[in-house]
Amino acid sequence: SLNWESYSDLPVIEEFLTELAALYPNLMTTSVVGQSYEGNNMNLVKISTGGSGKKAIFIDGGFHAREWISPSFVTWVIRELVENYAAHPQYVDNIDWYIMPVVNPDGYRYTFAANGDRLWRKNRRPNDGSACIGTDMNRNFDFHWDEGGSSDLPCAETYNGGAAFSEIESRIIRDTILGIANQTMVYLTVHSYGQYWLTPWGYTADLPANYDQLYDLAVRAVDKLTAVYGTQYTIGSSTNVLYVNTGPSDDWAMGGAGIPYAYTLELRDTGKYGFELPAEQIIPNNLETWEAIKVVAEDVMAM
Ligand code: 0X9
Numbered sequence: 001s002l003n004w005e006s007y008s009d010l011p012v013i014e015e016f017l018t019e020l021a022a023l024y025p026n027l028m029t030t031s032v033v034g035q036s037y038e039g040n041n042m043n044l045v046k047i048s049t050g051g052s053g054k055k056a057i058f059i060d061g062g063f064h065a066r067e068w069i070s071p072s073f074v075t076w077v078i079r080e081l082v083e084n085y086a087a088h089p090q091y092v093d094n095i096d097w098y099i100m101p102v103v104n105p106d107g108y109r110y111t112f113a114a115n116g117d118r119l120w121r122k123n124r125r126p127n128d129g130s131a132c133i134g135t136d137m138n139r140n141f142d143f144h145w146d147e148g149g150s151s152d153l154p155c156a157e158t159y160n161g162g163a164a165f166s167e168i169e170s171r172i173i174r175d176t177i178l179g180i181a182n183q184t185m186v187y188l189t190v191h192s193y194g195q196y197w198l199t200p201w202g203y204t205a206d207l208p209a210n211y212d213q214l215y216d217l218a219v220r221a222v223d224k225l226t227a228v229y230g231t232q233y234t235i236g237s238s239t240n241v242l243y244v245n246t247g248p249s250d251d252w253a254m255g256g257a258g259i260p261y262a263y264t265l266e267l268r269d270t271g272k273y274g275f276e277l278p279a280e281q282i283i284p285n286n287l288e289t290w291e292a293i294k295v296v297a298e299d300v301m302a303m
């Protein structure tokens, strides 16, 4: 069963979701919002005490297959909100949480497979007219799509898919977010690595109109994260602190879906182990990052 002492493949994560939802039916429901290209489930967790008109936070993990700490952290958030509800009931009483722990399930499973590739990034749909497989789902969203920092070549790691929303997984994420966009205040997409707390935009060095607010919340969240073990994060807009890239989900969440706050989190580390973060770091990573999520939740409660 799922623990945070090692990394878990999709079936173990799904079993965890099913079991937790069965134990806490008044707090958590899981649904399958679609199937990936290879027929894996696209799971959506809703954590809520019911009622209507509540503000929401949407979190996804596993965009990039090899970033194993991402689903590991996102499942930790689920556990914390549900199993540890009594320690901080206000987060679930006042906020609806929508969480998709593994949005690239085919790629994720491939990184665990004996005949797979631990460092696979993209999804697993074969490309027409090419021997190379997969699209970078974080270059596939329809907001300034294909305007730089993505590739038109199917063999590239940052292949944009050839058209916006060419990928079934991207479309399922899009439709899921659009279904709750009017209540969603914050979109968080969890990646690794680099220890960055990124705001849009990726398509331009210009800053979003609400950048001061985006930045202010990020600083307070990162302060709490750093306070746990001293882990340093870099905060800023994607273009300004990382690189130009177009078609990522956070740009679309703000620019396309109209969600006021969107962030990409790049979790541990800064490159010593990179995507292959040792399992001993899972719990420390998750403990410190959870402190930041609490700050986001407190702000959403005040919005
Ligand atoms: O390049 C990416 O997709 C992300 N980094 S990663 O190493 N996890 O692949 C960064 C995306 C940042 N978001 C925007 N540029 N808007």
Ligand code: ZN
Pocket (backbone or CB within 6 Å): 063, 064, 067, 191, 192
């Ligand atoms: Zn990533």
